[in-house]
Amino acid sequence: xxxxxxxxxxxxxxxxxxxxxxxxxxxxxxTDAIMVSGTQNVTLQKVKELLNALKGSxxxxxxxxxxxxSVVYEADYLFVPIVLNAxxxxxxxxxxxxxxxxxxxxxxxxxxxFNEVIFEGYIVLNPNSAVARVTKSKCDLDEKSVASxxxxxxxxxKLPVIxxxxxxxxxxPEVVKEVKKVLKFSRLFYGGGIDCREKxxxxxxxxxxxxxxxxxxxxxxNAFLETIP
Amino acid sequence: xxxxxxxxxxxxxxxxxxxxxxxxxxxxxxTDAIMVSGTQNVTLQKVKELLNALKGSxxxxxxxxxxxxSVVYEADYLFVPIVLNAxxxxxxxxxxxxxxxxxxxxxxxxxxxFNEVIFEGYIVLNPNSAVARVTKSKCDLDEKSVASxxxxxxxxxKLPVIxxxxxxxxxxPEVVKEVKKVLKFSRLFYGGGIDCREKxxxxxxxxxxxxxxxxxxxxxxNAFLETIP
Numbered sequence: 110x111x112x113x114x115x116x117x118x119x120x121x122x123x124x125x126x127x128x129x130x131x132x133x134x135x136x137x138x139x140t141d142a143i144m145v146s147g148t149q150n151v152t153l154q155k156v157k158e159l160l161n162a163l164k165g166s167x168x169x170x171x172x173x174x175x176x177x178x179s180v181v182y183e184a185d186y187l188f189v190p191i192v193l194n195a196x197x198x199x200x201x202x203x204x205x206x207x208x209x210x211x212x213x214x215x216x217x218x219x220x221x222x223f224n225e226v227i228f229e230g231y232i233v234l235n236p237n238s239a240v241a242r243v244t245k246s247k248c249d250l251d252e253k254s255v256a257s258x259x260x261x262x263x264x265x266x267k268l269p270v271i272x273x274x275x276x277x278x279x280x281x282p283e284v285v286k287e288v289k290k291v292l293k294f295s296r297l298f299y300g301g302g303i304d305c306r307e308k309x310x311x312x313x314x315x316x317x318x319x320x321x322x323x324x325x326x327x328x329x330x331n332a333f334l335e336t337i338p
Numbered sequence: 339x340x341x342x343x344x345x346x347x348x349x350x351x352x353x354x355x356x357x358x359x360x361x362x363x364x365x366x367x368x369t370d371a372i373m374v375s376g377t378q379n380v381t382l383q384k385v386k387e388l389l390n391a392l393k394g395s396x397x398x399x400x401x402x403x404x405x406x407x408s409v410v411y412e413a414d415y416l417f418v419p420i421v422l423n424a425x426x427x428x429x430x431x432x433x434x435x436x437x438x439x440x441x442x443x444x445x446x447x448x449x450x451x452f453n454e455v456i457f458e459g460y461i462v463l464n465p466n467s468a469v470a471r472v473t474k475s476k477c478d479l480d481e482k483s484v485a486s487x488x489x490x491x492x493x494x495x496k497l498p499v500i501x502x503x504x505x506x507x508x509x510x511p512e513v514v515k516e517v518k519k520v521l522k523f524s525r526l527f528y529g530g531g532i533d534c535r536e537k538x539x540x541x542x543x544x545x546x547x548x549x550x551x552x553x554x555x556x557x558x559x560n561a562f563l564e565t566i567p
Contacts, residue, residue, distance in 0.1 A: 194435070196426070196427045197427060201430045202487065202494075202495075205490045210483050223493055228494055253442045257436070258435040261434045261438060265434055265452075265495075267495070
């Protein structure tokens with residue numbers, strides 16, 4: 110299945126503990142893809158351990174690196190975030206240029222990888238989240254300001270994904286609704302605080318894809334299974 | 339003539355004095371376009387005065403605004419800068435989102451304008467220039483690091499122009515050469531310190547387009563005429 114048809118992505122954090130039961134439940138849950146991603150304490154070693162545990166399943170695996178140092182090229186997809194509302198330019202273009210620079214000596218090979226990357230235009234909206242603090246995101250935005258960032262991501266930067274990220278808290282559906290109105294071709298992802306069926310369905314009214322993860326660590330596998338549409 | 343064929347652009351600063359002789363000389367010089375642009379003390383009033391003086395000539399006029407407050411829509415082209423190596427995210431996406439937000443109430447009209455904007459991926463390399471200070475640009479970059487930013491501008495953001503800006507000083511041709519190597523479809527602009535024929539021709543070995551301006555204010559019209567290829 111083409112990634113543009115995914116409705117439900119499960120985000121697993123390499124920094125959290127996992128076991129066989131958890132991995133098996135996620136794989137059989139009906140989720141469309143598994144994204145390996147985290148903001149803090151992500152090391153190559155931890156990413157590879159989680160990837161190893163996922164090996165052999167038929168579900169698409171996405172790597173979403175948080176810095177040029179934690180990029181792993183062994184998954185089906187590489188989704189690379191750009192934080193559109195970051196005050197710190199490092200998270201919009203700086204880290205990305207650093208990543209290119211690191212791969213300069215083997216440019217032809219890197220160019221092929223880069224051409225297949227899916228770039229995600231994040232808009233980070235929970236000021237208390239690790240990602241907001243690290244990137245110094247401007248979170249104090251009204252609905253139309255969020256939609257304006259989305260428009261910039263889609264029309265100015267031609268990004269195929271706009272990602273509304275409330276990481277850790279459940280966001281305002283009106284914001285997601287407003288963003289959906291201005292988008293023409295980008296897929297709209299929503300992530301943050303989805304821990305039951307009701308919230309999953311509410312956000313899916315406006316978002317094309319929901320990203321669910323913390324519920325596994327915080328409420329357990331049964332609550333997670335409820336979020337599958 | 340399509341803007342992609344321009345080899346020589348004359349940049350005029352609305353904050354500087356001009357007179358009829360200067361305007362006439364520029365119009366008849368053989369330059370391919372006139373860009374109205376400046377970083378400091380640019381007001382709508384000053385931009386309009388300069389545009390008025392240019393009225394009636396057959397040469398294409400480009401507006402290059404320095405903030406959402408100084409956008410004028412009366413020229414042939416609107417070129418909007420994005421400072422790829424800014425540390426301050428305002429100059430990569432923030433001001434642009436602010437511009438969209440300002441125009442939210444008349445969205446359909448604005449969308450049409452936005453679709454025709456040429457977005458320029460600036461890489462600002464003179465740390466002592468006003469633009470470097472305002473945008474907090476990271477200027478301490480080796481040739482390959484500059485080319486890495488250019489690659490990000492072209493491949494990640496799909497920008498039609500990459501603009502190497504040494505504003506006020508003449509830059510390193512090796513940097514421009516390295517950038518040219520990595521670009522596939524973006525036009526490569528070079529600006530900064532071109533005040534004679536030799537420098538114009540040297541940069542045109544690698545850049546598709548040179549942008550010339552300060553020479554008029556600093557060395558006079560004869561020196562400017564020498565820069566036309």
